[in-house]
Amino acid sequence: MRLRFLQILVLVLLIAAWYVLTAPGLVPPFYFEQANRAAFFFGEPQKVFWVIVEWFATGEIFPHLGITLLETALGFTIGSVLGLGIGLWLALSPTASAVMDPYIKGFNSMPRVVLAPIFAVWFGLGIWSKVALGVTLVFFVVFFNVYQGVREVSPNLIASARMLGASRRQLLRAIYLPAAMSWVFASLHNAVGLAFVGAVVGEYLGSSRGVGYLILQAEGTFDINTVFAGILVLTAFALTLDTAVGAVERRLMTWQPRAGETEKV
Amino acid sequence: MTMGEVPALVLADITCRFAARGGVGEPYTAVANATLAVAKGEFVSVVGPTGCGKSTLLNVAAGLLEPSAGTVEVFGERLLAANGVNRRAGYMFQADALMPWRNGIDNVIAGLEFRGVARNEAVTQAEEWLRRVGLAGFGDRYPHQMSGGMRKRLALAQTLILSPDILLMDEPFSALDVQTRQLMENELLALWAVDRKSVLFITHDLEEAIALSDRVVVLSAGPATRPIGDFKVDLPRPRDVSEIRMTPAFAKLHREIWAAMKEEVLKAYAAQKVA
Numbered sequence: 001m002r003l004r005f006l007q008i009l010v011l012v013l014l015i016a017a018w019y020v021l022t023a024p025g026l027v028p029p030f031y032f033e034q035a036n037r038a039a040f041f042f043g044e045p046q047k048v049f050w051v052i053v054e055w056f057a058t059g060e061i062f063p064h065l066g067i068t069l070l071e072t073a074l075g076f077t078i079g080s081v082l083g084l085g086i087g088l089w090l091a092l093s094p095t096a097s098a099v100m101d102p103y104i105k106g107f108n109s110m111p112r113v114v115l116a117p118i119f120a121v122w123f124g125l126g127i128w129s130k131v132a133l134g135v136t137l138v139f140f141v142v143f144f145n146v147y148q149g150v151r152e153v154s155p156n157l158i159a160s161a162r163m164l165g166a167s168r169r170q171l172l173r174a175i176y177l178p179a180a181m182s183w184v185f186a187s188l189h190n191a192v193g194l195a196f197v198g199a200v201v202g203e204y205l206g207s208s209r210g211v212g213y214l215i216l217q218a219e220g221t222f223d224i225n226t227v228f229a230g231i232l233v234l235t236a237f238a239l240t241l242d243t244a245v246g247a248v249e250r251r252l253m254t255w256q257p258r259a260g261e262t263e264k265v
Numbered sequence: 266m267t268m269g270e271v272p273a274l275v276l277a278d279i280t281c282r283f284a285a286r287g288g289v290g291e292p293y294t295a296v297a298n299a300t301l302a303v304a305k306g307e308f309v310s311v312v313g314p315t316g317c318g319k320s321t322l323l324n325v326a327a328g329l330l331e332p333s334a335g336t337v338e339v340f341g342e343r344l345l346a347a348n349g350v351n352r353r354a355g356y357m358f359q360a361d362a363l364m365p366w367r368n369g370i371d372n373v374i375a376g377l378e379f380r381g382v383a384r385n386e387a388v389t390q391a392e393e394w395l396r397r398v399g400l401a402g403f404g405d406r407y408p409h410q411m412s413g414g415m416r417k418r419l420a421l422a423q424t425l426i427l428s429p430d431i432l433l434m435d436e437p438f439s440a441l442d443v444q445t446r447q448l449m450e451n452e453l454l455a456l457w458a459v460d461r462k463s464v465l466f467i468t469h470d471l472e473e474a475i476a477l478s479d480r481v482v483v484l485s486a487g488p489a490t491r492p493i494g495d496f497k498v499d500l501p502r503p504r505d506v507s508e509i510r511m512t513p514a515f516a517k518l519h520r521e522i523w524a525a526m527k528e529e530v531l532k533a534y535a536a537q538k539v540a
Binding site for chain 1 (some may be wrong): 349
Protein backbone atom coordinates (compact mmCIF):
# COMPACT_ATOMS: atom_id res chain seq x y z
CA MET A 1 0.00 0.00 0.00
CA ARG A 2 2.77 2.35 1.05
CA LEU A 3 4.67 1.45 -2.09
CA ARG A 4 1.69 2.21 -4.30
CA PHE A 5 1.30 5.58 -2.52
CA LEU A 6 4.93 6.48 -3.20
CA GLN A 7 4.59 5.40 -6.82
CA ILE A 8 1.60 7.70 -7.31
CA LEU A 9 3.43 10.48 -5.48
CA VAL A 10 6.25 10.30 -8.05
CA LEU A 11 3.71 10.64 -10.86
CA VAL A 12 1.99 13.59 -9.19
CA LEU A 13 5.31 15.34 -8.59
CA LEU A 14 6.36 14.84 -12.20
CA ILE A 15 3.09 16.28 -13.54
CA ALA A 16 3.26 19.16 -11.06
CA ALA A 17 6.82 20.00 -12.13
CA TRP A 18 5.74 19.76 -15.76
CA TYR A 19 2.83 22.15 -15.08
CA VAL A 20 4.84 24.66 -13.05
CA LEU A 21 7.68 24.81 -15.55
CA THR A 22 5.47 25.18 -18.65
CA ALA A 23 2.46 27.30 -17.59
CA PRO A 24 3.04 30.68 -19.27
CA GLY A 25 3.88 33.39 -16.73
CA LEU A 26 3.72 31.17 -13.64
CA VAL A 27 7.48 31.27 -13.03
CA PRO A 28 9.71 33.88 -14.69
CA PRO A 29 11.30 32.45 -17.86
CA PHE A 30 14.87 31.34 -17.05
CA TYR A 31 15.87 29.57 -20.24
CA PHE A 32 13.57 30.79 -23.02
CA GLU A 33 13.23 34.54 -23.76
CA GLN A 34 9.46 34.47 -23.89
CA ALA A 35 6.99 33.21 -21.30
CA ASN A 36 4.99 30.96 -23.66
CA ARG A 37 8.02 29.26 -25.22
CA ALA A 38 8.25 26.48 -22.62
CA ALA A 39 4.64 25.53 -23.35
CA PHE A 40 5.40 25.55 -27.08
CA PHE A 41 8.26 23.06 -26.72
CA PHE A 42 7.02 20.87 -23.87
CA GLY A 43 3.25 21.15 -23.98
CA GLU A 44 1.07 21.66 -20.94
CA PRO A 45 -0.23 18.73 -18.85
CA GLN A 46 -3.79 20.01 -18.51
CA LYS A 47 -4.09 20.56 -22.27
CA VAL A 48 -2.60 17.13 -22.97
CA PHE A 49 -5.16 15.68 -20.57
CA TRP A 50 -8.05 17.37 -22.40
CA VAL A 51 -6.78 16.14 -25.77
CA ILE A 52 -6.87 12.59 -24.45
CA VAL A 53 -10.32 13.07 -22.90
CA GLU A 54 -11.64 14.42 -26.17
CA TRP A 55 -10.15 11.52 -28.13
CA PHE A 56 -11.93 8.99 -25.95
CA ALA A 57 -15.12 11.04 -25.54
CA THR A 58 -15.65 11.45 -29.26
CA GLY A 59 -14.32 7.96 -29.97
CA GLU A 60 -11.90 9.42 -32.48
CA ILE A 61 -8.98 7.44 -31.04
CA PHE A 62 -10.54 3.99 -31.32
CA PRO A 63 -10.06 3.30 -35.05
CA HIS A 64 -6.44 4.43 -34.73
CA LEU A 65 -5.80 2.26 -31.68
CA GLY A 66 -7.54 -0.62 -33.41
CA ILE A 67 -5.26 -0.33 -36.43
CA THR A 68 -2.13 -0.15 -34.29
CA LEU A 69 -3.30 -3.16 -32.28
CA LEU A 70 -4.09 -5.12 -35.44
CA GLU A 71 -0.63 -4.37 -36.87
CA THR A 72 0.99 -5.40 -33.58
CA ALA A 73 -0.99 -8.64 -33.40
CA LEU A 74 -0.27 -9.57 -37.01
CA GLY A 75 3.42 -8.68 -36.74
CA PHE A 76 3.73 -10.71 -33.56
CA THR A 77 1.86 -13.77 -34.85
CA ILE A 78 3.57 -13.98 -38.24
CA GLY A 79 7.01 -13.23 -36.77
CA SER A 80 6.59 -15.83 -34.01
CA VAL A 81 5.37 -18.57 -36.34
CA LEU A 82 8.22 -17.91 -38.78
CA GLY A 83 10.76 -17.75 -35.94
CA LEU A 84 9.45 -20.98 -34.42
CA GLY A 85 9.40 -22.85 -37.73
CA ILE A 86 12.77 -21.71 -39.02
CA GLY A 87 14.33 -21.96 -35.55
CA LEU A 88 13.20 -25.58 -35.25
CA TRP A 89 14.35 -26.39 -38.75
CA LEU A 90 17.84 -24.92 -38.39
CA ALA A 91 18.32 -26.33 -34.88
CA LEU A 92 17.51 -29.84 -36.09
CA SER A 93 19.48 -29.66 -39.34
CA PRO A 94 23.18 -28.93 -38.69
CA THR A 95 23.96 -28.55 -42.41
CA ALA A 96 21.27 -25.96 -43.04
CA SER A 97 22.29 -24.17 -39.87
CA ALA A 98 25.96 -24.02 -40.93
CA VAL A 99 25.03 -22.69 -44.38
CA MET A 100 22.59 -20.07 -43.11
CA ASP A 101 24.67 -18.94 -40.15
CA PRO A 102 26.41 -15.88 -41.72
CA TYR A 103 23.15 -14.68 -43.30
CA ILE A 104 21.22 -14.95 -40.07
CA LYS A 105 23.96 -13.09 -38.22
CA GLY A 106 24.17 -10.41 -40.90
CA PHE A 107 20.44 -9.90 -41.11
CA ASN A 108 20.19 -9.69 -37.33
CA SER A 109 22.99 -7.10 -37.11
CA MET A 110 21.32 -4.86 -39.68
CA PRO A 111 19.33 -1.98 -38.16
CA ARG A 112 16.01 -3.23 -39.46
CA VAL A 113 14.23 0.08 -39.09
CA VAL A 114 15.95 1.20 -42.31
CA LEU A 115 13.83 -1.38 -44.10
CA ALA A 116 10.68 0.62 -43.33
CA PRO A 117 10.87 2.80 -46.48
CA ILE A 118 11.43 -0.29 -48.63
CA PHE A 119 8.46 -2.03 -47.04
CA ALA A 120 6.39 1.12 -47.69
CA VAL A 121 7.29 0.81 -51.39
CA TRP A 122 6.65 -2.93 -51.50
CA PHE A 123 3.50 -3.15 -49.38
CA GLY A 124 2.08 0.37 -49.70
CA LEU A 125 1.05 2.72 -46.90
CA GLY A 126 -1.60 0.35 -45.51
CA ILE A 127 -1.12 -1.96 -42.55
CA TRP A 128 1.07 -4.54 -44.31
CA SER A 129 4.22 -2.41 -44.46
CA LYS A 130 3.97 -1.99 -40.65
CA VAL A 131 3.27 -5.67 -40.16
CA ALA A 132 6.35 -6.48 -42.26
CA LEU A 133 8.52 -4.25 -40.09
CA GLY A 134 7.11 -5.84 -36.93
CA VAL A 135 7.76 -9.31 -38.39
CA THR A 136 11.44 -8.58 -39.07
CA LEU A 137 11.84 -7.36 -35.48
CA VAL A 138 9.91 -10.20 -33.80
CA PHE A 139 11.32 -12.97 -35.97
CA PHE A 140 14.87 -12.76 -34.64
CA VAL A 141 13.94 -12.63 -30.98
CA VAL A 142 11.82 -15.76 -31.33
CA PHE A 143 14.19 -17.44 -33.77
CA PHE A 144 17.27 -17.19 -31.53
CA ASN A 145 15.33 -18.32 -28.48
CA VAL A 146 13.91 -21.36 -30.25
CA TYR A 147 17.25 -22.22 -31.85
CA GLN A 148 19.02 -22.07 -28.51
CA GLY A 149 16.20 -23.86 -26.71
CA VAL A 150 16.07 -26.80 -29.08
CA ARG A 151 19.82 -27.27 -29.03
CA GLU A 152 19.79 -27.29 -25.25
CA VAL A 153 17.18 -30.03 -24.90
CA SER A 154 18.72 -32.58 -22.57
CA PRO A 155 20.15 -35.57 -24.50
CA ASN A 156 18.75 -37.74 -21.70
CA LEU A 157 15.25 -36.57 -22.49
CA ILE A 158 15.69 -37.41 -26.17
CA ALA A 159 17.23 -40.81 -25.41
CA SER A 160 14.41 -41.51 -22.96
CA ALA A 161 11.71 -40.65 -25.50
CA ARG A 162 13.43 -42.84 -28.09
CA MET A 163 13.53 -45.75 -25.66
CA LEU A 164 9.82 -45.21 -25.01
CA GLY A 165 9.33 -45.75 -28.72
CA ALA A 166 9.08 -42.25 -30.18
CA SER A 167 9.56 -41.96 -33.93
CA ARG A 168 11.30 -38.93 -35.40
CA ARG A 169 8.00 -37.15 -35.87
CA GLN A 170 6.80 -38.01 -32.39
CA LEU A 171 10.11 -36.79 -31.03
CA LEU A 172 9.49 -33.45 -32.74
CA ARG A 173 5.95 -33.20 -31.39
CA ALA A 174 6.52 -34.50 -27.88
CA ILE A 175 9.99 -33.14 -27.10
CA TYR A 176 11.35 -30.49 -29.46
CA LEU A 177 8.16 -28.47 -29.97
CA PRO A 178 7.22 -28.15 -26.27
CA ALA A 179 10.85 -27.36 -25.41
CA ALA A 180 10.92 -24.69 -28.10
CA MET A 181 7.53 -23.30 -27.04
CA SER A 182 8.75 -22.71 -23.52
CA TRP A 183 11.48 -20.52 -25.00
CA VAL A 184 8.98 -18.73 -27.21
CA PHE A 185 6.99 -17.85 -24.10
CA ALA A 186 10.16 -16.72 -22.39
CA SER A 187 10.63 -14.19 -25.20
CA LEU A 188 6.94 -13.24 -25.32
CA HIS A 189 7.29 -9.87 -23.56
CA ASN A 190 10.14 -8.84 -25.83
CA ALA A 191 8.41 -10.05 -28.95
CA VAL A 192 5.13 -8.25 -28.27
CA GLY A 193 7.03 -5.08 -27.39
CA LEU A 194 8.98 -5.21 -30.65
CA ALA A 195 5.87 -5.88 -32.73
CA PHE A 196 4.41 -2.74 -31.17
CA VAL A 197 7.56 -0.75 -31.95
CA GLY A 198 7.42 -1.99 -35.55
CA ALA A 199 3.79 -0.89 -35.90
CA VAL A 200 4.31 2.58 -34.44
CA VAL A 201 7.58 3.31 -36.27
CA GLY A 202 5.98 2.11 -39.50
CA GLU A 203 3.01 4.41 -38.99
CA TYR A 204 5.28 7.27 -38.10
CA LEU A 205 7.21 6.89 -41.35
CA GLY A 206 4.14 6.99 -43.55
CA SER A 207 0.52 6.01 -43.05
CA SER A 208 -3.03 7.20 -43.09
CA ARG A 209 -4.25 5.65 -39.82
CA GLY A 210 -2.93 4.53 -36.46
CA VAL A 211 -1.67 6.22 -33.32
CA GLY A 212 1.74 6.81 -34.92
CA TYR A 213 -0.08 8.66 -37.69
CA LEU A 214 -1.86 10.90 -35.14
CA ILE A 215 1.52 11.84 -33.66
CA LEU A 216 2.98 12.49 -37.10
CA GLN A 217 0.03 14.75 -38.02
CA ALA A 218 0.26 16.76 -34.78
CA GLU A 219 3.99 17.19 -35.23
CA GLY A 220 3.41 18.61 -38.72
CA THR A 221 1.32 21.42 -37.21
CA PHE A 222 3.59 21.96 -34.17
CA ASP A 223 0.75 20.78 -31.94
CA ILE A 224 3.01 19.57 -29.14
CA ASN A 225 0.11 18.81 -26.76
CA THR A 226 -1.35 16.28 -29.17
CA VAL A 227 2.09 14.73 -29.68
CA PHE A 228 2.41 14.19 -25.93
CA ALA A 229 -1.16 12.91 -25.75
CA GLY A 230 -0.30 10.34 -28.42
CA ILE A 231 2.84 9.30 -26.59
CA LEU A 232 0.94 8.86 -23.32
CA VAL A 233 -1.80 6.82 -24.97
CA LEU A 234 0.84 4.61 -26.59
CA THR A 235 2.60 4.13 -23.27
CA ALA A 236 -0.60 3.19 -21.46
CA PHE A 237 -1.47 0.87 -24.30
CA ALA A 238 1.94 -0.83 -24.22
CA LEU A 239 1.60 -1.34 -20.46
CA THR A 240 -1.83 -2.93 -20.91
CA LEU A 241 -0.46 -5.19 -23.62
CA ASP A 242 2.40 -6.26 -21.37
CA THR A 243 0.03 -7.06 -18.51
CA ALA A 244 -2.12 -9.14 -20.85
CA VAL A 245 0.97 -11.04 -22.03
CA GLY A 246 1.95 -11.67 -18.41
CA ALA A 247 -1.49 -13.15 -17.71
CA VAL A 248 -1.31 -15.42 -20.76
CA GLU A 249 2.19 -16.49 -19.76
CA ARG A 250 1.13 -17.45 -16.24
CA ARG A 251 -1.68 -19.58 -17.62
CA LEU A 252 0.45 -21.43 -20.15
CA MET A 253 3.55 -21.96 -18.06
CA THR A 254 2.06 -23.69 -15.03
CA TRP A 255 4.54 -26.52 -15.45
CA GLN A 256 7.51 -24.26 -14.84
CA PRO A 257 8.80 -23.73 -11.34
CA ARG A 258 8.71 -20.13 -10.21
CA ALA A 259 11.42 -18.79 -7.98
CA GLY A 260 10.61 -19.41 -4.33
CA GLU A 261 7.55 -21.48 -5.05
CA THR A 262 6.73 -23.93 -2.30
CA GLU A 263 5.15 -27.34 -2.67
CA LYS A 264 1.39 -27.11 -3.07
CA VAL A 265 -0.14 -29.97 -1.15
CA MET B 266 18.64 -70.13 -15.81
CA THR B 267 17.68 -73.28 -17.65
CA MET B 268 20.23 -74.55 -20.10
CA GLY B 269 19.52 -74.18 -23.77
CA GLU B 270 17.18 -71.21 -23.35
CA VAL B 271 17.92 -68.15 -25.46
CA PRO B 272 19.36 -65.40 -23.23
CA ALA B 273 17.43 -62.14 -23.08
CA LEU B 274 20.46 -60.07 -23.84
CA VAL B 275 23.94 -60.93 -25.10
CA LEU B 276 26.71 -58.38 -25.53
CA ALA B 277 29.41 -60.21 -27.47
CA ASP B 278 32.97 -58.93 -27.69
CA ILE B 279 31.90 -55.26 -27.53
CA THR B 280 34.51 -52.53 -28.16
CA CYS B 281 33.68 -48.81 -28.08
CA ARG B 282 36.19 -46.27 -29.28
CA PHE B 283 35.46 -42.55 -29.22
CA ALA B 284 37.28 -40.10 -31.49
CA ALA B 285 39.43 -37.68 -29.52
CA ARG B 286 38.04 -34.16 -29.13
CA GLY B 287 38.62 -32.14 -32.30
CA GLY B 288 39.85 -35.24 -34.11
CA VAL B 289 43.43 -34.89 -32.90
CA GLY B 290 45.25 -37.41 -30.73
CA GLU B 291 44.56 -41.02 -29.92
CA PRO B 292 40.95 -42.22 -29.93
CA TYR B 293 39.69 -43.11 -26.46
CA THR B 294 38.77 -46.75 -25.93
CA ALA B 295 36.04 -46.81 -23.31
CA VAL B 296 35.12 -50.48 -23.52
CA ALA B 297 37.26 -53.28 -24.95
CA ASN B 298 36.20 -56.86 -25.81
CA ALA B 299 33.44 -56.93 -23.24
CA THR B 300 31.15 -59.93 -23.19
CA LEU B 301 28.10 -60.10 -21.00
CA ALA B 302 24.88 -62.10 -21.02
CA VAL B 303 21.63 -61.72 -19.13
CA ALA B 304 19.35 -64.74 -18.94
CA LYS B 305 15.58 -64.48 -19.15
CA GLY B 306 14.27 -63.38 -15.76
CA GLU B 307 17.72 -62.74 -14.36
CA PHE B 308 18.68 -59.67 -12.36
CA VAL B 309 22.29 -58.80 -13.21
CA SER B 310 24.19 -55.92 -11.70
CA VAL B 311 27.31 -54.43 -13.20
CA VAL B 312 29.65 -52.72 -10.77
CA GLY B 313 32.84 -50.88 -11.46
CA PRO B 314 34.80 -47.83 -10.46
CA THR B 315 33.49 -44.42 -11.51
CA GLY B 316 34.15 -43.40 -15.09
CA CYS B 317 34.85 -46.95 -16.24
CA GLY B 318 32.36 -47.04 -19.10
CA LYS B 319 29.43 -48.70 -17.37
CA SER B 320 26.94 -46.36 -18.98
CA THR B 321 28.58 -46.86 -22.38
CA LEU B 322 27.91 -50.57 -22.08
CA LEU B 323 24.28 -49.92 -21.14
CA ASN B 324 23.78 -47.52 -24.04
CA VAL B 325 25.09 -50.22 -26.37
CA ALA B 326 22.57 -52.67 -24.90
CA ALA B 327 19.82 -50.08 -25.41
CA GLY B 328 20.75 -49.56 -29.05
CA LEU B 329 21.36 -45.87 -28.38
CA LEU B 330 25.05 -46.29 -29.15
CA GLU B 331 26.53 -48.40 -31.91
CA PRO B 332 29.64 -50.28 -30.77
CA SER B 333 32.85 -49.94 -32.80
CA ALA B 334 33.06 -53.72 -32.84
CA GLY B 335 31.05 -56.59 -31.47
CA THR B 336 27.42 -57.60 -31.59
CA VAL B 337 24.32 -57.27 -29.44
CA GLU B 338 21.66 -59.96 -29.46
CA VAL B 339 18.22 -59.50 -27.98
CA PHE B 340 16.37 -62.80 -27.50
CA GLY B 341 18.53 -64.29 -30.24
CA GLU B 342 18.01 -61.44 -32.69
CA ARG B 343 20.83 -59.19 -33.77
CA LEU B 344 20.36 -55.54 -32.72
CA LEU B 345 21.29 -53.27 -35.61
CA ALA B 346 21.66 -49.52 -35.38
CA ALA B 347 19.83 -49.16 -38.71
CA ASN B 348 16.69 -50.58 -37.10
CA GLY B 349 16.70 -48.08 -34.26
CA VAL B 350 16.81 -48.68 -30.53
CA ASN B 351 16.26 -51.90 -28.63
CA ARG B 352 12.46 -52.17 -28.79
CA ARG B 353 12.19 -54.83 -26.11
CA ALA B 354 14.04 -52.82 -23.50
CA GLY B 355 13.03 -50.07 -21.10
CA TYR B 356 15.67 -47.67 -19.89
CA MET B 357 15.83 -45.85 -16.58
CA PHE B 358 18.30 -43.02 -16.55
CA GLN B 359 20.57 -41.79 -13.81
CA ALA B 360 19.48 -38.16 -14.24
CA ASP B 361 15.92 -36.99 -14.62
CA ALA B 362 14.51 -37.80 -18.03
CA LEU B 363 10.91 -36.78 -17.39
CA MET B 364 9.22 -34.21 -19.59
CA PRO B 365 8.97 -31.12 -17.39
CA TRP B 366 5.99 -29.76 -19.34
CA ARG B 367 3.86 -32.85 -18.76
CA ASN B 368 2.22 -33.71 -15.47
CA GLY B 369 2.61 -37.13 -13.84
CA ILE B 370 -0.13 -38.90 -15.79
CA ASP B 371 0.98 -37.49 -19.13
CA ASN B 372 4.56 -38.51 -18.47
CA VAL B 373 3.52 -42.06 -17.65
CA ILE B 374 1.37 -42.45 -20.77
CA ALA B 375 4.08 -41.08 -23.11
CA GLY B 376 5.21 -44.53 -24.24
CA LEU B 377 1.64 -45.72 -24.85
CA GLU B 378 0.94 -42.49 -26.72
CA PHE B 379 3.91 -43.15 -29.02
CA ARG B 380 2.47 -46.61 -29.68
CA GLY B 381 -0.89 -45.14 -30.65
CA VAL B 382 -2.91 -46.39 -27.64
CA ALA B 383 -6.15 -44.42 -27.17
CA ARG B 384 -5.89 -41.80 -24.44
CA ASN B 385 -8.70 -43.14 -22.24
CA GLU B 386 -7.19 -46.60 -22.22
CA ALA B 387 -3.70 -45.17 -21.59
CA VAL B 388 -4.86 -43.03 -18.66
CA THR B 389 -6.59 -45.99 -17.03
CA GLN B 390 -3.38 -48.01 -17.24
CA ALA B 391 -1.29 -45.07 -16.07
CA GLU B 392 -3.44 -44.58 -12.96
CA GLU B 393 -2.99 -48.23 -12.12
CA TRP B 394 0.78 -47.85 -12.48
CA LEU B 395 0.90 -44.67 -10.40
CA ARG B 396 -0.88 -46.65 -7.68
CA ARG B 397 1.63 -49.47 -7.94
CA VAL B 398 4.62 -47.17 -7.52
CA GLY B 399 2.92 -45.34 -4.65
CA LEU B 400 1.99 -42.15 -6.49
CA ALA B 401 -1.80 -42.56 -6.55
CA GLY B 402 -3.39 -39.10 -6.62
CA PHE B 403 -0.23 -37.34 -7.72
CA GLY B 404 -0.94 -37.65 -11.45
CA ASP B 405 -1.77 -33.96 -11.84
CA ARG B 406 1.53 -32.77 -10.37
CA TYR B 407 4.35 -31.58 -12.56
CA PRO B 408 7.83 -33.06 -12.06
CA HIS B 409 9.12 -29.85 -10.46
CA GLN B 410 6.45 -30.19 -7.79
CA MET B 411 7.72 -33.64 -6.82
CA SER B 412 10.59 -34.77 -4.61
CA GLY B 413 13.57 -36.69 -6.03
CA GLY B 414 12.12 -39.99 -4.81
CA MET B 415 8.71 -39.27 -6.35
CA ARG B 416 10.34 -38.42 -9.67
CA LYS B 417 12.15 -41.77 -9.62
CA ARG B 418 8.86 -43.57 -8.96
CA LEU B 419 7.30 -41.67 -11.83
CA ALA B 420 10.18 -42.64 -14.15
CA LEU B 421 9.77 -46.25 -13.01
CA ALA B 422 6.05 -46.18 -13.85
CA GLN B 423 6.83 -44.52 -17.19
CA THR B 424 9.20 -47.38 -18.07
CA LEU B 425 7.26 -50.31 -16.62
CA ILE B 426 3.87 -49.39 -18.14
CA LEU B 427 5.22 -50.63 -21.50
CA SER B 428 6.13 -53.92 -19.76
CA PRO B 429 9.53 -54.21 -21.45
CA ASP B 430 11.11 -57.68 -21.55
CA ILE B 431 14.44 -56.19 -20.52
CA LEU B 432 14.95 -53.43 -17.99
CA LEU B 433 18.12 -51.37 -18.31
CA MET B 434 18.91 -49.21 -15.29
CA ASP B 435 21.75 -46.74 -15.07
CA GLU B 436 22.43 -45.94 -11.41
CA PRO B 437 18.77 -44.96 -11.09
CA PHE B 438 18.86 -44.36 -7.34
CA SER B 439 22.30 -42.81 -6.96
CA ALA B 440 20.93 -39.30 -6.47
CA LEU B 441 18.63 -40.29 -3.59
CA ASP B 442 19.31 -40.16 0.13
CA VAL B 443 20.07 -43.48 1.84
CA GLN B 444 16.61 -44.04 3.36
CA THR B 445 14.68 -43.21 0.20
CA ARG B 446 17.10 -45.30 -1.74
CA GLN B 447 16.53 -48.44 0.33
CA LEU B 448 12.77 -47.94 0.08
CA MET B 449 13.05 -47.63 -3.69
CA GLU B 450 15.27 -50.71 -3.90
CA ASN B 451 12.71 -52.77 -1.98
CA GLU B 452 9.92 -51.47 -4.18
CA LEU B 453 11.89 -52.27 -7.31
CA LEU B 454 12.40 -55.85 -6.07
CA ALA B 455 8.69 -56.16 -5.24
CA LEU B 456 7.68 -54.92 -8.70
CA TRP B 457 10.28 -57.13 -10.33
CA ALA B 458 9.12 -60.22 -8.40
CA VAL B 459 5.67 -59.96 -10.03
CA ASP B 460 6.77 -60.93 -13.52
CA ARG B 461 10.57 -61.35 -13.33
CA LYS B 462 11.81 -59.36 -16.29
CA SER B 463 15.47 -59.50 -17.23
CA VAL B 464 17.32 -56.63 -15.59
CA LEU B 465 20.71 -55.12 -16.30
CA PHE B 466 21.42 -52.80 -13.42
CA ILE B 467 24.42 -50.48 -13.42
CA THR B 468 25.76 -49.14 -10.16
CA HIS B 469 28.97 -48.16 -8.44
CA ASP B 470 27.58 -49.30 -5.10
CA LEU B 471 28.57 -52.90 -4.39
CA GLU B 472 26.09 -53.29 -1.50
CA GLU B 473 23.21 -52.23 -3.69
CA ALA B 474 24.39 -54.64 -6.40
CA ILE B 475 24.54 -57.64 -4.07
CA ALA B 476 21.28 -56.84 -2.31
CA LEU B 477 19.32 -56.67 -5.56
CA SER B 478 20.90 -59.17 -7.93
CA ASP B 479 21.15 -62.78 -8.93
CA ARG B 480 24.56 -62.12 -10.37
CA VAL B 481 27.16 -59.35 -10.01
CA VAL B 482 29.61 -58.56 -12.80
CA VAL B 483 32.71 -56.55 -11.91
CA LEU B 484 34.25 -54.27 -14.52
CA SER B 485 37.89 -53.24 -14.72
CA ALA B 486 38.93 -49.62 -14.42
CA GLY B 487 38.83 -47.58 -17.64
CA PRO B 488 40.05 -47.08 -20.30
CA ALA B 489 39.42 -50.33 -22.15
CA THR B 490 36.95 -51.61 -19.59
CA ARG B 491 35.96 -55.28 -19.61
CA PRO B 492 34.37 -57.68 -17.12
CA ILE B 493 36.94 -59.19 -14.77
CA GLY B 494 34.73 -61.04 -12.36
CA ASP B 495 31.35 -62.76 -12.32
CA PHE B 496 29.77 -63.67 -8.97
CA LYS B 497 26.60 -65.60 -8.33
CA VAL B 498 24.48 -64.18 -5.51
CA ASP B 499 22.51 -67.07 -4.04
CA LEU B 500 20.83 -65.17 -1.24
CA PRO B 501 17.20 -66.21 -0.70
CA ARG B 502 14.33 -64.18 -2.12
CA PRO B 503 12.20 -62.28 -1.33
CA ARG B 504 14.80 -60.00 0.20
CA ASP B 505 14.66 -56.88 2.27
CA VAL B 506 17.62 -54.81 1.18
CA SER B 507 18.24 -53.24 4.58
CA GLU B 508 18.01 -56.54 6.47
CA ILE B 509 19.93 -58.71 4.07
CA ARG B 510 22.96 -56.48 4.51
CA MET B 511 23.25 -57.77 8.08
CA THR B 512 23.49 -61.47 7.18
CA PRO B 513 26.82 -63.33 7.24
CA ALA B 514 26.24 -64.67 3.70
CA PHE B 515 26.01 -61.10 2.45
CA ALA B 516 29.20 -60.09 4.27
CA LYS B 517 31.03 -63.07 2.80
CA LEU B 518 29.94 -62.19 -0.75
CA HIS B 519 30.81 -58.56 -0.17
CA ARG B 520 34.34 -59.49 0.94
CA GLU B 521 34.81 -61.79 -2.01
CA ILE B 522 33.64 -59.32 -4.65
CA TRP B 523 35.34 -56.36 -3.01
CA ALA B 524 38.64 -58.24 -3.15
CA ALA B 525 38.24 -58.41 -6.93
CA MET B 526 37.07 -54.82 -7.20
CA LYS B 527 39.46 -53.08 -4.86
CA GLU B 528 42.45 -53.02 -7.14
CA GLU B 529 40.39 -51.56 -9.98
CA VAL B 530 38.91 -48.87 -7.77
CA LEU B 531 42.39 -47.86 -6.63
CA LYS B 532 43.56 -47.79 -10.24
CA ALA B 533 40.67 -45.55 -11.25
CA TYR B 534 41.34 -43.31 -8.27
CA ALA B 535 45.02 -42.99 -9.17
CA ALA B 536 44.14 -42.21 -12.80
CA GLN B 537 41.74 -39.48 -11.67
CA LYS B 538 44.35 -37.92 -9.42
CA VAL B 539 46.81 -37.70 -12.33
CA ALA B 540 44.26 -36.19 -14.69
